[in-house]
Amino acid sequence: MADLVQTAANVQVGSQTIRTRLVRYGEAVTQGMPLYKSGSDSKYYQSDASAEATAKCEAIALTPGSADDYGVIALPASEPDFALVDIGATLTVGEPYAVSATKGAIAPVGDLLSTEWVCIIGVAKTASLLDFQVITPSAAKA
Numbered sequence: 001m002a003d004l005v006q007t008a009a010n011v012q013v014g015s016q017t018i019r020t021r022l023v024r025y026g027e028a029v030t031q032g033m034p035l036y037k038s039g040s041d042s043k044y045y046q047s048d049a050s051a052e053a054t055a056k057c058e059a060i061a062l063t064p065g066s067a068d069d070y071g072v073i074a075l076p077a078s079e080p081d082f083a084l085v086d087i088g089a090t091l092t093v094g095e096p097y098a099v100s101a102t103k104g105a106i107a108p109v110g111d112l113l114s115t116e117w118v119c120i121i122g123v124a125k126t127a128s129l130l131d132f133q134v135i136t137p138s139a140a141k142a
Contacts, residue, residue: 003105004089014084046104055117083132091124
């Protein structure tokens with residue numbers, strides 16, 4: 001799978017309409033990682049398409065942190081262009097991106113392998129901005 005090569009220092013909000021929140025991390029997190037909130041401890045963990053329970057994305061980390069540190073996350077939008085995130089990587093315009101089977105990584109949807117769980121996190125608006133709108137069909141790729 002060809003995960004995006006992200007430069008953490010380049011991750012930032014890409015629109016003024018994006019919602020952010022201060023949260024607690026459950027493990028070490030780097031900027032640009034897709035994250036999900038654990039139902040057991042309400043902390044945020046790295047998303048991972050290899051299991052149904054972790055193949056979801058409820059945020060993108062904007063600040064780094066260790067386990068139990070607090071950090072700022074970007075929240076997805078329900079409308080186009082309301083949550084643009086510069087994820088610190090070169091994107092292909094119009095390409096949909098998803099949670100990767102590599103923990104904490106992002107990959108083009110077409111690169112997911114069979115049996116990996118699909119969680120689309122958005123579509124590239126420009127070569128640097130991801131339109132952060134999550135679609136989680138709760139199905140593994142056939």
